[in-house]
Amino acid sequence: MENTLYLPEIREMLAEQDTAALQEFCKALHPARTADFMGGLESTEVWQVLQYADPSERVEIFSYLPEATQLEIVRTEGATEVAALITELASDDRVDLLQNIEKPLVQSLLGLLPAEDRRDILRLQAYPEGTAGSVMTTEFAKLAESMTVQEAFQELGRQVEDLETVYYLYIVDEQERLRGLVSARNLISAINKPNMLLQDLMDTQLIAVLAGDDQEQVAQKVARYDLLAIPVIDEQNHMLGIITHDDVIDVIREEAVEDAYRSAAVAPLGQGYFDTHLLSLTWSRGIWLAVLFFAALLTAIVLKQYEARIESWAWLSVFIPLIISSGGNSGNQSATLIITALTLQEISFRDWWRVVKRELAMGLLLGSGLALCGILSTYFLFEETRSFPGIAIIPLTLLLVVICGTCTGSILPLLFKRLGLDPALMSSPFVAGIIDILGIVIYMNIAVILLTSI
């Protein structure tokens, strides 16, 4: 959402060292907007501007900068200033940031941090990417169940400065084990009962996740239960951190991008289109393109068996792309419908028979429709397709190929799910590859049987 409208003004303010104007620029807008307005500046200029912001604003604006700018600032600016900034960053954000920095620099920065921050970073870094632990923040509101409502308000007033959110207050015992939860909403509704104990107010029907849980499952839980944040615990119910709604939105968007890439056979990039190096982008694509090439080579091997037939009836080869694309498209539709339904947990493997019946029925309907299109369109193309048996080949093939497409496209993702694999692996290009081969076998056999038997 970079906005280059005010770049000349910002540069002028910097050149003139116009303190008042720059302070106002850092303060007047939402920090995300301030970050957007600096989108066209060099990272050193951004850092100069940030010196005019007060520390809490500075870290806010910094956290909304593009990752590439953040990394450049950390790499090029003075270690002491950068360390001060890192101390202020949210605990999950700074771990993400340091992950992309060279090891020696990380070591020297860690040495400049207070011991507590250093420990926190090292602990969070230990969780593998994609787990709940890797996206959680360790800053959350902690209260004891023996507190009264009034004490809770006072305690919150003290804790609030260091916290990202105070909308869920977690009740823990002396061993930091999670006992319950009081929402700010419930606390406010009890404002006229100042002596009520939190243990009488707290909710004990807790929805939590384990630190090792997959971040996609976490996102689904938060979405299903309409939560603002979800606590992350260990096997002994110790409270480790929370995952907040904004990180959940990021996870959902990230997973949607990954699914889109997978459906186009691109290995996940982990970065933006222009931020990814040309060679690593080529690799992400090339590896799958090569796999698909060798899968498609099977079509050539199969077709080679029919080479003599094609020599006799060359007009048959004209319809090869039409037939395999019809099969591929119908299979692709089925695969996408089933993968989406599996992801949203609308269906599971045990529904396979219901799915197959539906897809068979749809294949029959769609195949008949395309067969009709086939009769009409081929009639005008070829002499050979105007009388029997030529007229029957294309429609009959289309009918069978589409049925075969819908069935294969729906069964393969279910099968992958059953085998514990990601059903999305069986998405378009692979389904299309398999159906291509089946389509050619169906087409050639129908053609040979009809043309030779009559």
Added chain:
Amino acid sequence: MENTLYLPEIREMLAEQDTAALQEFCKALHPARTADFMGGLESTEVWQVLQYADPSERVEIFSYLPEATQLEIVRTEGATEVAALITELASDDRVDLLQNIEKPLVQSLLGLLPAEDRRDILRLQAYPEGTAGSVMTTEFAKLAESMTVQEAFQELGRQVEDLETVYYLYIVDEQERLRGLVSARNLISAINKPNMLLQDLMDTQLIAVLAGDDQEQVAQKVARYDLLAIPVIDEQNHMLGIITHDDVIDVIREEAVEDAYRSAAVAPLGQGYFDTHLLSLTWSRGIWLAVLFFAALLTAIVLKQYEARIESWAWLSVFIPLIISSGGNSGNQSATLIITALTLQEISFRDWWRVVKRELAMGLLLGSGLALCGILSTYFLFEETRSFPGIAIIPLTLLLVVICGTCTGSILPLLFKRLGLDPALMSSPFVAGIIDILGIVIYMNIAVILLTSI
């Protein structure tokens, strides 16, 4: 997330009219879990169970039931009880629900509602599907800027019962125009300054949306600014409602599903896989399958021009599927990368030249890689591909087809964006269709030139 584990127990409790156990069942779990456990019950049984819940629990559990069950309850149970339930539902949820109910029933239900609820429903129904207005709720915390912190806490304590969220408190003037925002976090941090005025505490750097804005833009704003909720205003800055984080998550998931469907050429369903009628699902697919069929028919028309050549060199036809799938796959990859980057606003049309240069470079690299695969694999398949000119045809074609795929796949979405159309329309099946035709022209021309000239 239906869970059928406890169905026999629930049915037994109903048969025995075990009041204590059923009340406990409605109370003991998170309402979403209670709803999941009733997943296998008939809607009349679900309604019987809900009679044992107290009114606020009942509406909570109801709101987590699958849409089909909700609709059946509204259609079959007594209008008075249903109307009482509708009064309690969140204002955005009940509008969604009534949208799928037959008009006469809606009219009779509306007649049973308090005038205020009726007006609220009619007002929200007026917003077109997919706009901010259609997903907003009209229940939000409203305060005046002349209030003190202490008065605000007291006022919130009064309003809280009717509100879904109290995490953002909206400051409005007498004409209900939005003046500012105080987060519960800020209010709590001012707890020791009871006489501070809200006008000194409130944030006036407001991020808001207009009621007519597209819900996808709304979701992007909420994600960009890490908001819990976003206010919806009219052109005169009057506060109309808010959109909360859970609705934003729903919008993001909905849009991801729509994008997935679009990339597989399935028209949006608006319902689950099994909830959609077989014929309407067939229609959603058939319409696009037919469009793609007629696009693919062009490949047959093009190939027909080369029929005589295929008759002489039948082995050429064996590689047709391999070549068009290589072009289609590389084009599909480019299209997906560009569409994703456009959706995430990482790139815009003005980057087209940078994109083309990148895709040209990648096409060259990927095409050379596939050309190498092509030489190696065809060598073992055919006599004709072991010496010049036969050996050069497949690799040269693959190189050009892949370059043509990456360029077409990246330019088409950018062009669609520029024309104000949805770039996702230019997704896989369409890009593949276009590249199929180009691929055949390239292949046949290279083959004819090489085979006839030497």
